[in-house]
Amino acid sequence: MLDDLYERATAPDQWPEFLAKLMVLFRGETATIRLSDLDNPVIHQSYTTGFRQEINRIYEAEGVECDPFRDALAALPVGKALESTAVIEDRAFERSVHYQSVFRPNGNFYALGTQFERQNGQAMHIGIHRPKQKGPFSNDELKLLELFSPHLRRVVKLSRMMADLNDALSVARHALDRLPFGVWYMDSELRVQWLNASAEEAFATNSFGLKVQYNRLRMLAAGASATLRAMVRRLTEHRSLTETVKLGQTGACLLMVPTCTAGTSLHITRSPAPKILCFLLDTTRPAELDENRLTTMYHLTPAEYRLANLLVTGIDVNEASAVLEISPHTGRTQLKSIMRKTGVRRQASLQRILLLCADTLRSPND
Incomplete structure (x- = not known):
């Protein structure tokens, strides 16, 4: 009973x-x-x-x-x-x-x-x-x-x-579904555990060479799946804090960051596999940040905003510096300032903040 x-x-x-x-x-x-x-x-x-x-x-x-x-x-x-x-x-x-x-x-x-x-x-x-x-x-x-x-x-x-x-x-899923880019959560074995509407759409249409088969993420290009597994290993073995890979010639990018370490919580069964948070950044659906709101929340300068707005697309600080026509040293200095103002110590954490805030910080006219 x-x-x-x-x-x-x-x-x-x-x-x-x-x-x-x-x-x-x-x-x-x-x-x-x-x-x-x-x-x-x-x-x-x-x-x-x-x-x-x-x-x-x-x-x-x-x-x-x-x-x-x-x-x-x-x-x-x-x-x-x-x-x-x-x-x-x-x-x-x-x-x-x-x-x-x-x-x-x-x-x-x-x-x-x-x-x-x-x-x-x-x-x-x-x-x-x-x-x-x-x-x-x-x-x-x-x-x-x-x-x-x-x-x-x-x-x-x-x-x-x-x-x-x-x-x-339900509220969190609704918020994630509003994001203009794909977000999903998977383990080190590439098993997808949840995904938002944009990611679901991309997988259903095999866009960007990505597919979910038997609940596991696959990259369709020759040799790409081996590359994907190697990236995940670097993340789960703590040899990397963030991994990115370009997807075809469209400018789209897959960005992955680790979210937890195995064995940090109590489990009756074996410790769960480390988890990976993935972002599919599509240049046709840009996640442009709203400058007024971002500078109000974190007091970024216009130059820092321009750098943050490029980082949210998935490129690194050196690539962003080249686009902005500033020196890599200036770009890294601005990046350190942005991280200090947003209260993070790692670039992977900054990218998570920018990506997950992208929709709420978008201009209402977008």
Whole structure:
């Protein structure tokens, strides 16, 4: 049961399956998990099993206000279970609106429940119900439900964390999809683990001689795949901080930088392969930076901006100096100044900053 419960953390829409098993364990006919308001008779969300949906809608719309167990559960410590006969006598319950409108139509009489989580004026409540002929819930059943309470609380916390993580990943993916160049993440075996829309498009059309086959990156030109593997080895063996390769005659460039070192975190299995962050820079879809915003954020001089704007295309400082018609010494001096102002110590880190900021720093007229 606990294994099944913790699976709900990643699939909360399957709560009814867990409730069905819990209902059988407690010899019930219906079971519910509800998110309710502590101060007002309002149900924010429900998961049910065995409940007639029409009756559930009545309860959520108006029946909750007449529920004799709601205030009694709220008065108990979190995780403390309560069975219905401790709240109201059988005869009084039979005459109650709650029994007539909710319990009786579902064929139930006795209830067992607990509020296992309270936060920000809301409570999570689990309830199990069964017919009168099965008798009231026993003290042993009450204690058993209390054993589930801390696990239910942890699962809800895990579910929230998973939801927050998925939201963050969705936002990050949306931001990456807006970038005008391809970005993807792969391991040292060239296995692509995620990619943005521009990279997906390039791979689908075999543009720039790049292809993903069986989830691995390939370069189609003769001998290019061996070159690619050699570049990755230099990165993962820490013999290089950044690797670039020109792609055909279009001026496009593949830039790769390492993102982590294997063995820096705890894993039950073997340490994961080092990861590589890749950028596909296409001259037909330039990642030109917005000068006003970049100089405002990092206080770059016009000369430093011009150098940064070339570095974001993937060329090195010597090539950029030649384009700008300045000496390599002047170019390296400006590069050091840019790195100091952006708070990085390595050119690979600077390129990451410029590339990942390229879309947000683009002019709104672009």
